[in-house]
Amino acid sequence: MTTRWLTPEEQRAWRAYVAASLLLEDTLDRQLQQDAGMPHLYYTILAYLSETPERRLRMTDLAEKLKITRSRLTYAVARLEKDGHVRREACKWDKRGTVAALTDEGMAVLERTAPGHVATVRATLFDHLTPEQVSQLEEICTAVERALQGDGSEAAPAPEGLPWLRRSSSSPPSPPSSSSPPSSSCGS
Amino acid sequence: MTTRWLTPEEQRAWRAYVAASLLLEDTLDRQLQQDAGMPHLYYTILAYLSETPERRLRMTDLAEKLKITRSRLTYAVARLEKDGHVRREACKWDKRGTVAALTDEGMAVLERTAPGHVATVRATLFDHLTPEQVSQLEEICTAVERALQGDGSEAAPAPEGLPWLRRSSSSPPSPPSSSSPPSSSCGS
DNA sequence: GTAGGTTGTTTAAAACTTGAACCAAAGGTG
DNA sequence: CACCTTTGGTTCAAGTTTTAAACAACCTAC
Numbered sequence: 001m002t003t004r005w006l007t008p009e010e011q012r013a014w015r016a017y018v019a020a021s022l023l024l025e026d027t028l029d030r031q032l033q034q035d036a037g038m039p040h041l042y043y044t045i046l047a048y049l050s051e052t053p054e055r056r057l058r059m060t061d062l063a064e065k066l067k068i069t070r071s072r073l074t075y076a077v078a079r080l081e082k083d084g085h086v087r088r089e090a091c092k093w094d095k096r097g098t099v100a101a102l103t104d105e106g107m108a109v110l111e112r113t114a115p116g117h118v119a120t121v122r123a124t125l126f127d128h129l130t131p132e133q134v135s136q137l138e139e140i141c142t143a144v145e146r147a148l149q150g151d152g153s154e155a156a157p158a159p160e161g162l163p164w165l166r167r168s169s170s171s172p173p174s175p176p177s178s179s180s181p182p183s184s185s186c187g188s
Numbered sequence: 189m190t191t192r193w194l195t196p197e198e199q200r201a202w203r204a205y206v207a208a209s210l211l212l213e214d215t216l217d218r219q220l221q222q223d224a225g226m227p228h229l230y231y232t233i234l235a236y237l238s239e240t241p242e243r244r245l246r247m248t249d250l251a252e253k254l255k256i257t258r259s260r261l262t263y264a265v266a267r268l269e270k271d272g273h274v275r276r277e278a279c280k281w282d283k284r285g286t287v288a289a290l291t292d293e294g295m296a297v298l299e300r301t302a303p304g305h306v307a308t309v310r311a312t313l314f315d316h317l318t319p320e321q322v323s324q325l326e327e328i329c330t331a332v333e334r335a336l337q338g339d340g341s342e343a344a345p346a347p348e349g350l351p352w353l354r355r356s357s358s359s360p361p362s363p364p365s366s367s368s369p370p371s372s373s374c375g376s
Numbered sequence: 377g378t379a380g381g382t383t384g385t386t387t388a389a390a391a392c393t394t395g396a397a398c399c400a401a402a403g404g405t406g
Numbered sequence: 407c408a409c410c411t412t413t414g415g416t417t418c419a420a421g422t423t424t425t426a427a428a429c430a431a432c433c434t435a436c
Binding site: 059060071073074094097 | 382384
Binding site: 003004005006009010012013014016017018019020021022023024025026027041044066067068114115118119121122124125126127128129131133134135136137138139140141142143144145146147148 | 191192193194197198200201202204205206207208209210211212213214215229232254255256302303306307309310312313314315316317319321322323324325326327328329330331332333334335336
């Protein structure tokens, strides 16, 4: 096949996207580095952890969600652990496994920095969009996400409990319930 | 003011955007690194240069377009120059200035890798969007760009001559025309 | 229990970014 | 012209982040 080039419309959209995402990512990185002392990716790691019922996730799952290599994640988590935002724990049912658990301190950082983060997100993005555009953006990004990740919230549009960018009344202890024993092999 | 949190719609849009842009950027970086031996940012530098009538741009202009520090750009251009994709030239009318010029080899790289790049862009983005969504995306990103950059193509929607992501019949010599002498101070 | 795939870490090297310091050329101003 | 301030761009010395390859422990299945 002789390469289907982009149509003029697609070209314009692509060029605009590249410029905008560069600007956005850069602004966010700067703000978070300044405000939370970590780059956006690391912040996102904490955020993902915070959205989980148990506030913890296996390394591999996390790496897959973030679409980064395990090696890279190891480094990132090591850094976050050093800073006390995350704690490593052994995986109960799979002795190879490691789960990264958000510490209370990590949660606190998330809560403390959320206002500034939200403000930046507003200033750079939502302040310039109409409500229609907001939902269009959601549609578009969801489509991409679904296509590339093959997974994600197909039927669960919003984890609803998410403290991410929302006020959350200081961490309720969250009742114990094993995260996801692989449906087989349980006891020793 | 007590922080205007994101509405549920905005939250969903934001979450989707973050996930999608992570995925996209990562996929692109990987593909370009693999295929053209450089990260997306560097590729974008070449692309910007290629869109210019003279295929050259002053460092400062380039840095502004990319919204990166001059220091960072210096490093990037040094790398691109070492690889032969770009050549540094003195600026005629301002002896402080440096212009980065795309070499034929750099142009060749762009042309050689364009098909793969387009394919990736299609596979990750446009294949999943309706024509309406494409133009919505353009609108949205343009709004962000305009807001954050305060500049950009306000009245010039598409540089039209751009070889970026389009077939371009092997570099026509492009007639000489000084890029942009600052409209004053011409002679010695 | 043994081959084969996973999980996660380690290691060393490389790539990239930052920020401050710096120099040379411009641009005023008196 | 001498002086001072800006601007354009590079350099330097950290520092951070990423990668790739090698590895050890574990699980699975034959």
